[in-house]
Amino acid sequence: MESLVIRGNAFTVQDKYHVQYLADCLVCIDSDGWIERVLVPEDKDYERVLIAARQHHQLRELAEGEYLLPGFIDLHVHAPQWPQAGLALDRPLADWLNVYTFPLEARFNDRVFARKVYKDFVRTLLAHGTTTAMMFGTIHVDANMVLVDECRQQGLRGYVGQVTMDNPDQTPDYYRDHSAEEALAASEQFIQRVQASPDPDDLVTPVITPRFVPSCTDEALAGLGQLAAKYDLPIQSHVSESNWESQYAIDRFGMHDAEVLDHFGLLTARAVMAHGTQLTDGDMQLLRQQQTAIAHCPISNIYFGNGVLPVHRLLKMGNKVGLGSDISGGYTPSLYHNIRQAVKSSRMLTDGVDSKRPVEQRGVANSQITAATAFYLATAGGAHALHLAAGRIAVGCRADLQVVRAHQMWGKPSTADTFERLMYQTEAADIKGVYVNGHLVYEN
Missing domain, CATH: 3.20.20.140 (Metal-dependent hydrolases)
Incomplete structure (x- = not known):
């Protein structure tokens, strides 16, 4: 059973050379601090999990312009x-x-x-x-x-x-x-x-x-x-x-x-x-x-x-x-x-x-x-x-995560542009929250 569900847009590692973008995903974290599921809107359980998390006050919804990244x-x-x-x-x-x-x-x-x-x-x-x-x-x-x-x-x-x-x-x-x-x-x-x-x-x-x-x-x-x-x-x-x-x-x-x-x-x-x-x-x-x-x-x-x-x-x-x-x-x-x-x-x-x-x-x-x-x-x-099960937003990884606010981008930037902007412009003031083992350990 999830103890926390984070909803928002996320970037994670695909391999050594590529990044994966997860749009409006649900990152479901269990009571021991592991990522139990990662759901996207097309998944059949998405709406049910979203509604249940909201009803049980277990949902964090990222604000517009915020992104979830691995710690x-x-x-x-x-x-x-x-x-x-x-x-x-x-x-x-x-x-x-x-x-x-x-x-x-x-x-x-x-x-x-x-x-x-x-x-x-x-x-x-x-x-x-x-x-x-x-x-x-x-x-x-x-x-x-x-x-x-x-x-x-x-x-x-x-x-x-x-x-x-x-x-x-x-x-x-x-x-x-x-x-x-x-x-x-x-x-x-x-x-x-x-x-x-x-x-x-x-x-x-x-x-x-x-x-x-x-x-x-x-x-x-x-x-x-x-x-x-x-x-x-x-x-x-x-x-x-x-x-x-x-x-x-x-x-x-x-x-x-x-x-x-x-x-x-x-x-x-x-x-x-x-x-x-x-x-x-x-x-x-x-x-x-x-x-x-x-x-x-x-x-x-x-x-x-x-x-x-x-x-x-x-x-x-x-x-x-x-x-x-x-x-x-x-x-x-x-x-x-x-x-x-x-x-x-x-x-x-x-x-x-x-x-x-x-x-x-x-x-x-x-x-x-x-x-x-x-x-x-x-x-x-x-x-x-x-030898640590972390560093990715994926099932079976530790919920070691950061919530980052992107700087203003004009027009309709691609996800690749948004990712590069995050890498090149993020400072400590833009990091809005940090989770380790699913616990919120820092909030700005």
Whole structure:
């Protein structure tokens, strides 16, 4: 029996390259937060379900100009970096980390500070249409539990990681795990605390989180791979994010960081690796073979990635790819902004950027993606990466949804035009409601 029926026009993913439009549909949500039926006016039960929902006060009818979309899935977020979003992006990566990022993250040993930041950040994610986020925490178990609590209280589906960083050569004295043993014990403690605490809506999942290869000792990397296997958990980290990171792994291990992560059991079908702008053909094939997903962070990559991820090629190869905001390497939590940048970056990769070179030598042909593909990354692509039944308006999916108001369009626009306008012009002020598990968790 439905507990909520939403009536209105909807856009959802058809496949990696196409969007489906559902006109005046009824999205029927059961009491456990699953989409039970999606009816269109031609279906025989449509009028009966509509009348019953109205009589039982279970109907939400979208206003004219409003559209129902799947909630967005952000595959790569540094939650404690929210206070510095938009700061120091013109600085080299080493300065950005050591002058801004590490001192900020060290402050999360204060749970009061953590509560203030995470309360605001979780609400901000929801306000931008994000219903699921895969998040790095800090090295502080108690602060990470505050983030878990905020996800549960506010209704965000959260994948939360206890960060491991124990390599004294690459991490500061004031902010690191002081041994691999200490780091692994903290990770296991966090896992057990999350799993032991009440979560009736099944919202939060603990995640194994080596910060990245440079920040971890061999012992920590090996131990985290064993923890991931022991508890059958997702893994998140960075892979080939920049020229520096890629070269660091080669200098230390004599192999690329994708191979290093695989060696330590950290490339699995439940792993999500961010960035990948320096991946080789062999790295891409290894990620596909291990069914490890890539979190494409197009805004962040402009500042720190030293390249553009070849999204179109990866999808054609069969790799799993989703979208990430990478707060705060990315300055905005909005996946709408990242959808736009994903399209723009793909066009720049196609056309090239050095006009002094001959046209045929400038870019990488056939690298462009459309707004439809970027929408796939932000929804079904992210869900696929997380093995999550979400990211689509379809029977058997979680009712993780957003209600969006379109900007004024003149004349009689096509559905394709309306969809593109939504992708390119939607801001937080246009998001009128957000549902997770069928619960209204944000309303504007």
